[in-house]
Amino acid sequence: MTHDAPHLDTTTAHPARRYNYWLGGKDNFAADRASADAIERVFPHIRTAARENRAFLQRAVRILIAAGVRQFLDIGTGLPTADNTHEVAQQLAPDARVVYVDNDPLVMVHARALLTSSPEGRTAYIEADLREPARILGHPQLAGTLDLSKPVALMLVATLHFLSDDQQPYTAVKQLVDRLVPGSYLAATHATTDFLDAQTQAALVAQNNDIIARDREQFTRFFTGLDLVEPGVEVITNWRPDPGVTMPPPEHVSMYGALARIPGITKPGDSR
Numbered sequence: 001m002t003h004d005a006p007h008l009d010t011t012t013a014h015p016a017r018r019y020n021y022w023l024g025g026k027d028n029f030a031a032d033r034a035s036a037d038a039i040e041r042v043f044p045h046i047r048t049a050a051r052e053n054r055a056f057l058q059r060a061v062r063i064l065i066a067a068g069v070r071q072f073l074d075i076g077t078g079l080p081t082a083d084n085t086h087e088v089a090q091q092l093a094p095d096a097r098v099v100y101v102d103n104d105p106l107v108m109v110h111a112r113a114l115l116t117s118s119p120e121g122r123t124a125y126i127e128a129d130l131r132e133p134a135r136i137l138g139h140p141q142l143a144g145t146l147d148l149s150k151p152v153a154l155m156l157v158a159t160l161h162f163l164s165d166d167q168q169p170y171t172a173v174k175q176l177v178d179r180l181v182p183g184s185y186l187a188a189t190h191a192t193t194d195f196l197d198a199q200t201q202a203a204l205v206a207q208n209n210d211i212i213a214r215d216r217e218q219f220t221r222f223f224t225g226l227d228l229v230e231p232g233v234e235v236i237t238n239w240r241p242d243p244g245v246t247m248p249p250p251e252h253v254s255m256y257g258a259l260a261r262i263p264g265i266t267k268p269g270d271s272r
């Protein structure tokens with residue numbers, strides 16, 4: 001696979017690179033580390049939150065595979081790390097297909113690691129922005145990989161909190177969901193300050209970083225018209241935790257997560 005050299009701005013902090021740093025990765029630059037450290041000074045549990053977010057993503061993929069879903073549209077993919085969406089999915093269902101989307105050109109540089117599909121399945125990568133749902137849905141890579149007449153799991157894991165309200169995140173989600181058939185799903189996580197004390201909340205606001213925390217009601221609104229799967233909107237660590245695993249308290253995680261099904265009539269076997 002060949003790529004044109006993307007324009008990489010290494011002087012500004014980027015969410016994918018900062019997250020990579022919190023997860024212990026090496027694909028980050030000084031500006032990312034400075035921004036990540038500044039957030040960590042105010043919210044010292046950020047690395048726990050990043051790890052638990054990753055764990056939620058993997059649990060959600062396993063649950064979706066068990067529900068019969070074989071197609072994933074993962075927007076806000078992040079830099080490849082261990083157990084990416086297609087690896088978790090294809091371990092259980094080798095025919096699973098995944099389209100990855102991210103707006104950070106550095107993810108494109110590393111996309112090869114996301115394109116290691118099983119022979120039975122397929123993966124593709126699109127450099128695009130969540131704020132352009134029509135471009136994502138109309139992209140030839142998507143059409144070549146996913147069959148939109150069959151259910152798709154839309155994954156928006158730790159992505160929505162990079163869009164402020166004036167960047168229309170609710171409209172973007174609705175446009176994507178409206179294109180998916182009944183029996184499809186939306187899985188999402190989102191930063192929140194609901195569990196933080198007033199002092200930490202104020203310090204985060206004063207820092208004016210690029211993460212837009214939303215409360216439970218604001219996060220739940222992304223699922224309007226969808227059927228929330230048990231246990232509904234929860235702190236990610238309380239969302240179907242693996243048995244026997246001791247989870248950190250909500251204030252150390254500060255992320256909501258949920259999975260919801262697009263309602264409607266589907267025929268048996270439609271998920272395949």
Ligand SMILES: C[S@@+](CC[C@H](N)C(=O)[O-])C[C@H]1O[C@@H](n2cnc3c(N)ncnc32)[C@H](O)[C@@H]1O
Binds near residue numbers: 019079
């Ligand atoms: C915190 S990472 C999450 C990665 C992965 N989904 C996970 O949960 O492990 C957020 C990702 O969203 C991407 N992102 C942020 N804003 C975006 C946008 N408007 N469109 C597409 N991707 C975006 C960032 O580049 C980054 O890779």
